Amino acid sequence: MATDKKVYQFIAHEPSMFSGKIRPYLQYKNIPYETVIPSVEVRQEILIPRVGWSVIPVIITPGDKVVQDTTAIIEYLEKEHPHPAVVPPTPRQNLVSLLLELFADEWLMIPAMHYRWNKLEHKKYIDVQSGRIIKEHASPLEQMENLDDFKNYRFFKNSIRYMGVNKDTTGEIERSYQEFLEDFQQHLNRYPYLLGYQPCVADFAFCGPLYAHLYRDPVPGYLMKCQAPLVASYMERMNSALLSPTHDVVNGKAVKKSVSPDKQGFLPGDEIPETLQPILQRMFTEQVPVLLDTVKYVTQYMKDKPDVDVLPRVIGWHNFKLGSVTSRRSIYTYPIWMLQRISDYYRSLSSGQQRMIDRFLDRYPRGQELLQADLSGCRVDRMDVRVRRAESAKAKL
Known part of the structure; x- marks a missing residue:
């Protein structure tokens, strides 16, 4: 564990849905952090004693305070690092951000979990992600073997039935998700973020299921990139990728492009983009x-x-x-x-x-x-x- 107390420790894992919500937030806010992978040792000696539950993500502040739950983490860090703000200051936009955070956290989780655990084509990829932690000291090929013997793996794999994912609903889950992708792509054709030209809390919430599961996992990742490439690009942008030209050339030197005032911040006048209406309707x-x-x-x-x-x-x-x-x-x-x-x-x-x-x-x-x-x-x-x-x-x- 690091000893530099000026840096937050971010206990998280790349395939974890809710880790995918906080990581781009930390990057966007330029908050210094180091990632701590939740190994068996970290879970037993830090998470369970200090959080009471083997759950991620968790941040440990420079003052050694433990904060768990993505909503609580963002609320805490917004007070400590208020600029640039991700909470819209106007009532309608803030309410929509809260609603879409709830939609992402609790409803987009359904297709995220369905595609991860029901698509046998990418089972080996999913298993090696889990095996790196569960069987840390085994060889890479051994890490993906016999994971059903482990309680934590079975818990996530079997949790989908409690969410209503079953043979009767999978067709509708996929239909609804693919319609959502098309709706979101139409929105991103007009605006780079949900509420205009600056990310709000809901943008980071969308990154949870959309990045960690539906972009990274092979089967839904292929679907997203082929059917809704603007959504895939949004996932990459939210995770700090630079995809469009950022500089002009002036007198033979690269100079960062200026951004016109009407392409900055949340939309003026507490406006909700019309292109969000299909997502809210869903x-x-x-x-x-x-x-x-x-x-x-x-x-x-x-x-x-x-x-x-x-x-x-x-x-x-x-x-x-x-x-x-x-x-x-x-x-x-x-x-x-x-x-x-x-x-x-x-x-x-x-x-x-x-x-x-x-x-x-x-x-x-x-x-x-x-x-x-x-x-x-x-x-x-x-x-x-x-x-x-x-x-x-x-x-x-």
């Missing part, structure tokens, strides 16, 4: 019904089990619909915390700003219903990868 059509159903089930669970403090990550099963298919998936408790952040932000706005948001959401199915959802019976606080009953909720018992 979120409200596919994911929002699941979120609202989750609110109902978690509220009932917390009412029925008042003595439960730390909620299980999964509390049962419910129906969900994707395209023409209805299937079953687990009821996850963690998205309640992310939805709560969005609801709290909305309620912090002035009445005039709320009316403006309401008008904007009127175009989406159940748009206002999402922000008006009653979360009073399922208030939670985040802890590692789980949530617990909020202190305010305990006081009402």
